[in-house]
Amino acid sequence: MSIQTEVAIVGAGIVGAACAFELAKARVPVAVIDRGFVGGGATAAGMGHIVVMDDSTAQFALTRYSQTLWDELESEAPATVEFDRCGTIWVAADEEEMAAVRRKSAYYNERGVRTEILDANALREAEPNLRDGLAGGLFVPGDSVLYAPCAAEFLLREARKRGAEIYLGQPGVAIGQGTVSVADGTTFVAKYVVNATGHDAPRLTPGINVKSRKGHLVITDRYPRMIRHQLVELGYLKSAHSIKTDSVAFNVQPRKTGQVLIGSSRQYDVAGTDVDAQILSAMLARAFRYIPSLASASSIRTWAGFRAATPDKLPLIGPWTEDPSVILAAGHEGLGITTSLATGRLVTDQILGRTPAISIEPYLPSRQMSGAHA
Amino acid sequence: MPDTVTVRVNGRAVTVPAGATVAVAILAAGAISRFSVTGHPRAPFCGMGTCFECRSEINGQPHRRGCQILCEPGMNIQSDG
Amino acid sequence: MDSSTHSHFDVVVVGAGPAGIAAAVTASDCGATVGLIDDNPTAGGQIWRGEAHKTERSAATPWFERLVRSSVKKIHGARAFYVDDGMLAAEIADGTRTIAYRELILATGARELFLPFPGWTLPNVFGAGGLQALMKSGLPVAGKRILIAGTGPLLLAVAAYARKCGADVLGICEQTTMRKMMRFAAGAAAIPSKVADTIRLAWALRGIPHWTNSWPLAALGNERVERVRIVRDGEGHEIKCDYLACGFHLIPNVELARLAGCQIEDGFVEVDAWQQTSVPRIYCVGEPTSIGGVEMAVVEGRIAGCAAAGHREKARPLLRAREKYARFARELKDAFALRHELKAIAEPDTLLCRCEDVPLERARAFGSWRAAKLQTRCGMGPCQGRVCGSAAEFLFGWGTDSVRPPVFPVECASLASITSMGSSTGSSTGELI
Numbered sequence: 001m002s003i004q005t006e007v008a009i010v011g012a013g014i015v016g017a018a019c020a021f022e023l024a025k026a027r028v029p030v031a032v033i034d035r036g037f038v039g040g041g042a043t044a045a046g047m048g049h050i051v052v053m054d055d056s057t058a059q060f061a062l063t064r065y066s067q068t069l070w071d072e073l074e075s076e077a078p079a080t081v082e083f084d085r086c087g088t089i090w091v092a093a094d095e096e097e098m099a100a101v102r103r104k105s106a107y108y109n110e111r112g113v114r115t116e117i118l119d120a121n122a123l124r125e126a127e128p129n130l131r132d133g134l135a136g137g138l139f140v141p142g143d144s145v146l147y148a149p150c151a152a153e154f155l156l157r158e159a160r161k162r163g164a165e166i167y168l169g170q171p172g173v174a175i176g177q178g179t180v181s182v183a184d185g186t187t188f189v190a191k192y193v194v195n196a197t198g199h200d201a202p203r204l205t206p207g208i209n210v211k212s213r214k215g216h217l218v219i220t221d222r223y224p225r226m227i228r229h230q231l232v233e234l235g236y237l238k239s240a241h242s243i244k245t246d247s248v249a250f251n252v253q254p255r256k257t258g259q260v261l262i263g264s265s266r267q268y269d270v271a272g273t274d275v276d277a278q279i280l281s282a283m284l285a286r287a288f289r290y291i292p293s294l295a296s297a298s299s300i301r302t303w304a305g306f307r308a309a310t311p312d313k314l315p316l317i318g319p320w321t322e323d324p325s326v327i328l329a330a331g332h333e334g335l336g337i338t339t340s341l342a343t344g345r346l347v348t349d350q351i352l353g354r355t356p357a358i359s360i361e362p363y364l365p366s367r368q369m370s371g372a373h374a
Numbered sequence: 375m376p377d378t379v380t381v382r383v384n385g386r387a388v389t390v391p392a393g394a395t396v397a398v399a400i401l402a403a404g405a406i407s408r409f410s411v412t413g414h415p416r417a418p419f420c421g422m423g424t425c426f427e428c429r430s431e432i433n434g435q436p437h438r439r440g441c442q443i444l445c446e447p448g449m450n451i452q453s454d455g
Numbered sequence: 456m457d458s459s460t461h462s463h464f465d466v467v468v469v470g471a472g473p474a475g476i477a478a479a480v481t482a483s484d485c486g487a488t489v490g491l492i493d494d495n496p497t498a499g500g501q502i503w504r505g506e507a508h509k510t511e512r513s514a515a516t517p518w519f520e521r522l523v524r525s526s527v528k529k530i531h532g533a534r535a536f537y538v539d540d541g542m543l544a545a546e547i548a549d550g551t552r553t554i555a556y557r558e559l560i561l562a563t564g565a566r567e568l569f570l571p572f573p574g575w576t577l578p579n580v581f582g583a584g585g586l587q588a589l590m591k592s593g594l595p596v597a598g599k600r601i602l603i604a605g606t607g608p609l610l611l612a613v614a615a616y617a618r619k620c621g622a623d624v625l626g627i628c629e630q631t632t633m634r635k636m637m638r639f640a641a642g643a644a645a646i647p648s649k650v651a652d653t654i655r656l657a658w659a660l661r662g663i664p665h666w667t668n669s670w671p672l673a674a675l676g677n678e679r680v681e682r683v684r685i686v687r688d689g690e691g692h693e694i695k696c697d698y699l700a701c702g703f704h705l706i707p708n709v710e711l712a713r714l715a716g717c718q719i720e721d722g723f724v725e726v727d728a729w730q731q732t733s734v735p736r737i738y739c740v741g742e743p744t745s746i747g748g749v750e751m752a753v754v755e756g757r758i759a760g761c762a763a764a765g766h767r768e769k770a771r772p773l774l775r776a777r778e779k780y781a782r783f784a785r786e787l788k789d790a791f792a793l794r795h796e797l798k799a800i801a802e803p804d805t806l807l808c809r810c811e812d813v814p815l816e817r818a819r820a821f822g823s824w825r826a827a828k829l830q831t832r833c834g835m836g837p838c839q840g841r842v843c844g845s846a847a848e849f850l851f852g853w854g855t856d857s858v859r860p861p862v863f864p865v866e867c868a869s870l871a872s873i874t875s876m877g878s879s880t881g882s883s884t885g886e887l888i
Contacts, residue, residue, distance in 0.1 A: 037826035044829050080830070149829040221437050221837060221864060257411070257832075262867070275859050277539065281874030284867055295868040298437050300837055302859050302870070393508070394593025395496075401594055406578050406678075412812040415678055417578035419809075421588030422501060423494060423863075424566045426810060426837040437837075437864075441592070442532075444496045 001186045005031040005165070007351060008180045008188040010172045010204060011196035013043040014148055014337055015329050017155035018344030019194050024162035026348050031188055032156065032164060033180055035171035039152035042198050042336060045273075045305020047217065047253050047261055048148040049230055050338045051088055052140065054107045058314055058362030063335060064113065065358050066342030070144065073341070076158075080150040082256040088143040088230045089118070089126060091250070091290060092135045097234040101138040108140065115140050129226055129291050145230055145253050148337050172197070175204045178325045192351055194327045195320075199308040201330035205320055209368050210331045213309040214267040216280050221298040224258030226291070233290065248283040250290045260297065262287050264334070266307075273304045309333045310368075317346050317363035327351065328365045381449040396440030397421070397428040400453055407440065408454040415455065430454075463555035464490040464528065466763045467543055468562055469535050469711060472500020474741025474752035475562030476518050481760025482560070483525045485769065490554055491527050492545055494534040494863075498522065500564050501584055502749050505591040514648075514749070530554075536861035537873045538715045541736070544873050546865040551872045558736050558763035561712050561724070562756060565742035567609075567702035569842050570793075570849065571807055571815060572800040574674030575701070583702035587613045590620055597621030599697040602683050604628035604671045606791045607704040608748075615659035617700075625696055627660075628669035628685050630703070631791050636667050639790035646783060648750060672800055674699050704791050706845050707743040713858040722848075728774060729767055730759035738763055747784030754780060798850050807850075808843040810836020815850075818843075824853040837864050 007023055009016045012034035023030045034040075050070050052063045070083075077083050092098045105115045116139040118126060123137045156166055170182040175195060180188040195205050199212040233250040251264040265283045267276070280302060288295045308331045310316065315335075316328040327350060329343050346363070349356040380389045381396075383403035390399050397418035400407050406415040407428045418428035421441050428440040430453040440451070466482040468475045471493035479491040491498075499506050499515070506515035522529070533545040533552060543554045567582045574580065581589065583605050590596055600623045603610050614624045629636060643649045669687040674680045682695045709717075709724055718725045718733035723745055730738045738759040741752035754777045761770035801807070803816035813833035821827040824834070824847055833847075834840035840847075840855065847853045861870055 037821070037823060037829075039829060040825065153830055218867065218870065219835075220867065223436075273857075277537075277860075277873045280860075281871045284871035288868070288871070295866065295871070296435075297867050298837075298864045299861060299867045299870045300864045301835070301839060302861070391593040391595075393497075395589075398589060398593045401589065410576070410809065410812050414576060414812070415578055416576060416809070417679070418589060419580070419585055420567065420569070420582045420842070421585035421592070422566060422582075424838060424841045425569075425582075425585075429837070441588070442495055 003031060003186060003188045005029050005188060005190045007031070007192045007194060008033060008190035009194040009196055010034070010175060010180055011198065012038045012152065012156060012166065012168065013041050013196065013198060014039060014152045014155075014340040015198070015332065015343050016194070016196035017152040017159070018340040019196055019329055019347045020159035020164050020344075021155040022344035022348040023351070024159035024164045026352060027162070028348070028351065030159065030164040031190070032159070032166045033170050033172060033182060033188065034168050037168050038156055039149035042305050042307055043148045043152050045217070045303060046148065046215065046307070046334070046337065047251070047263055048146040048151065048337050049088070049253060050144040050146065051230070051335070052108065052113050052143065053335065054104055055313060059335075060111065061358045062314070062339050062342050062363070064111070066339045067142065069341035069345065077146070077151070077154055080147065081154055082147040082150070083144060084146065084256055085142070085144045086229050086254060087139060087141040088232060089123070090138040090140070091123070091130065091231055091233050092137050093233065093235075094135050098135045100234050101136065104138055113140065114142055127227060127229065127231065129293050130231070131290060131292050134290075139229070143230060145255070146337070147255070151337070172204060176323050176326060192325055192327050194329050194347060196329040198330055198336070199306040201308060201316075201328065205326060205328060207322070208316060208320070208328065208365060209310055210316065211268065211309050212306040213333065214265070214270045214304055214306055215263065215334075216265045216275060216283055216302065216304045218262040218280070218284065218299050218302045220260045220262070220294070221300055222258035223260060223297055226260055226293065226297070227252060227254045229254070231290070246279060248279065248286050250286050252287060252291065260294070262294065273306075275302045275304055307333045307336070314363055315339065315343065316365045316368070317343050318350055318360055318365055321366050321369045379445045379447055381445045381447070381451055383451045384453060384455070390445055394445050396430065396432060396438070396443045396445055396449070396451055399445050399451060400428065400430060400440055405453050406455050460550070461553050461555070462490060462528070464488045465556075466490075466558045466560060466760075467492065467554050467556035468560045469543065470500060470562035470564055470741070471495070471498035471529070471531075472562060472564045472741065472752070473503055473515070473518070473749045474564070474756040475500065475560070476503075476522055477753040477756030478560045478562055478740055478760040478763070479527045480518065480521045480525050481757045482764040483527045485761055485764035485766045487764035489527045490530060490556075492530040492533045492535060492543075492554065494532065496531055498529065498531070501588060504588060518753070534863050534865065535711055536863050536865045536869065538711060539873075544869070546869045551869040553872070556736075558738065559715075560738040560740060560759050560763055561715075561743060562739075562741050563708040563711055563743055565705035565707050565746060566841060568704055568706045568845055568849065569701075570703050570797055570800065570846055571805045572671055572673060573802050573805050574676070574680065576806055576809055577674050577676055578679040579697065580674050580680050580699045580701065583610050583613045583700045585702065586698060586700035587616060590616060596698070598623065600625055600695065601698045601700060602626060602628070602694055602696040604669070604683075604685065604699065604701040605703045606630045606793065607702070608787070609702065609704070611656055611660060613700055614663055615656055618659065618663065624663045625694055626664035626666060628671060628687070629665065629667045630670040630794055630797060631667060633667040635790045639786055642783065642786040646750075646779065670797060670800065671699070671701055703793060703797070705742060705746045707746065709743050710858050710862045712737075712739055712743060714860065714862055729762040729770065730755055731762065745781070745784050746787060747780055748787065751777060751780035751784060793849060801850075807846060808833035808836065810838050810843070813843070818847065819851060825856055827853075828856065
């Protein structure tokens with residue numbers, strides 16, 4: 001059987017959903033294909049944190065742009081999305097990290113992102129359950145958290161309202177030359193095929209440099225008011241930068257239910273979503289060092305998933321050099337939720353030939369081929 | 375060994391047979407153990423530690439499963455109502 | 456608060472119900488050092504709950520006596536939440552215990568299957584075994600009007616016990632057919648030990664109405680259940696009561712076995728003739744292998760106890776006994792199979808997930824357990840699907856999700872302590888910040 005469409009999107013996670021959302025809004029016929037159900041991959045496994053990052057100009061541009069798109073959607077998002085503008089506090093343990101706080105603050109302020117530097121007292125007031133002896137932090141009030149699987153579902157529902165067709169439970173066998181062939185023999189014929197399959201992207205588009213980076217999370221029972229903001233240690237940046245070694249960093253999130261989501265960890269070259277006892281333990285121990293009362297909180301479940309990492313920490317958004325009918329939308333590492341909407345917008349701009357609001361150059365897959373950097 | 379144990383459920387003294395669990399004390403007090411996440415009253419249900427309806431705060435510690443904890447003299451049990 | 460204790464035994468048994476006690480005592484008699492861990496304050500599991508302290512003798516008494524006399528190390532109030540390669544982690548009142556084993560026997564028993572119906576979440580609606588457990592844990596029921604519903608021989612045991620405690624048992628609503636019930640009774644009569652039990656039970660239940668082809672339609676009441684609407688042979692009836700005790704037979708607790716990597720078939724742990732699972736050094740006995748009642752559980756425990764202690768030859772005579780009880784287990788399954796009408800007693804807004812208050816219709820819309828879980832949060836609460844997931848399996852035919860540690864909620868500190876155990880799974884750890 002053959003199904004005709006304009007754009008076939010492989011992957012119904014947050015990125016694929018965002019692409020469908022934007023394309024459908026622009027009245028482009030879309031078919032979304034996923035081997036499982038909506039948001040079952042990294043979308044389900046990660047923290048739904050919407051955060052501006054200052055790692056690089058390109059990363060800032062993408063996260064900032066996407067954040068404004070999320071803010072615009074806030075009023076339409078249903079309660080299940082649990083959108084909460086609780087803000088982020090980057091926690092500084094010592095003077096060296098406070099210096100980083102000040103640099104970060106300056107960077108954001110120069111670019112119109114509101115921040116507030118917290119000294120030790122202000123930090124304690126903002127988050128009474130953080131241990132004594134921390135140096136302070138940077139409060140970024142514009143950051144938010146949401147519940148990603150429902151956000152993906154919401155975006156797809158909106159896309160469906162505008163004519164998008166969704167095909168779930170369809171393992172994708174191959175893509176290319178304007179077709180997507182799935183296991184049951186159906187072929188989707190499209191002008192463009194978007195590869196939004198996360199860490200699995202190289203399977204459908206061989207040769208792209210996207211590697212799996214395993215992460216663990218723990219969720220607790222309900223402890224409302226234990227924390228009020230997403231809390232991330234500045235050492236997180238060291239962890240996210242490390243591309244060779246396993247690492248953990250303190251990163252916790254308050255959920256609207258009052259549960260606390262505890263992360264984060266990064267591991268390369270590990271297959272399988274089994275929970276690794278060593279890493280889990282290290283991750284929890286790190287969390288206890290910042291929030292001692294977490295040690296006696298009841299943990300309900302642990303799980304692991306895979307981020308999609310690229311060497312320059314920027315996603316691949318745009319046509320594949322070998323076959324320009326394949327548009328890549330993968331490699332978002334820990335920023336998939338944040339940058340999904342911007343990805344969807346940029347993919348749509350590409351396909352329609354619209355001028356994008358930010359430059360797409362830094363994210364083009366061609367940079368991996370030519371060795372160009374952002 | 376005494377035949378009964380007296381504990382406090384939501385501030386009120388409740389006497390139960392020795393060897394009784396906290397879940398029993400909550401029921402004997404005519405109390406509920408918790409309000410559900412949408413605000414409905416719940417009481418102990420499965421009696422064997424699998425349903426988590428019998429959770430209450432025991433001696434200051436929240437989320438404790440009462441059906442697997444024996445009442446001790448003077449224990450302070452705070453449930454939702 | 457973070458105290459951790461380590462111990463090691465030749466054989467560790469998880470679960471101190473009939474199967475676990477039999478396994479522990481047998482292994483110990485064969486010369487092994489044995490640790491018996493259980494999350495309840497006293498031994499007995501469900502069916503032998505409170506038996507240790509009774510004055511009248513029962514089938515349980517000799518086993519408790521042997522347990523007391525043996526050198527089995529009994530570790531109560533210990534909730535096993537993780538197992539990996541020769542080490543078991545259990546949470547205790549003030550920390551964690553890591554217990555090293557050469558052989559592990561899982562005797563984690565079964566829990567009740569609960570099916571949602573309107574009003575099932577009202578206070579004073581209990582499980583059938585649930586009410587039994589609470590009564591045995593000291594719940595006074597004298598003078599209470601109790602209606603018992605669901606399926607299985609457990610309903611009869613609960614009715615008899617409630618009556619003994621002075622309750623006014625209004626009736627037993629059994630969903631199976633009269634014919635199946637009679638056939639089951641005839642089958643039970645073929646087992647000598649059960650004949651006496653059956654006669655005793657029948658006498659204990661004299662005068663209590665017992666209805667087949669009957670199940671609850673709704674529990675009604677303001678703050679707690681006040682009356683129950685049931686159907687009996689197609690006719691509706693409303694019964695005023697104080698307590699409703701309702702359970703639809705048993706489902707095996709296989710979470711720890713699954714976490715350990717044991718092969719599961721049709722929801723039960725696969726075992727060989729010696730009760731060994733697909734994972735070397737791990738055995739499984741009792742209800743997690745098949746719902747077969749207490750006699751079978753004890754026989755299986757004895758077989759595994761011998762085998763784990765390295766004395767398979769002592770278990771040989773027991774194999775035939777087990778076969779006899781296995782037949783009973785099959786009859787049990789047939790007699791109390793759930794009828795399809797039970798899939799329709801819930802209404803669209805009846806809650807499926809009690810932990811997260813998710814209505815049935817919301818969950819059903821998603822077509823698979825994992826999708827429903829992610830989108831509606833059903834199964835994400837503390838019970839981790841033990842109630843709603845099992846119900847969804849029956850109602851929609853959905854499979855379950857993978858098991859991750861902790862098998863039961865434990866303090867984060869306990870979870871963090873599982874690294875100081877044996878070999879680690881997974882990759883080398885590089886620089887850990």
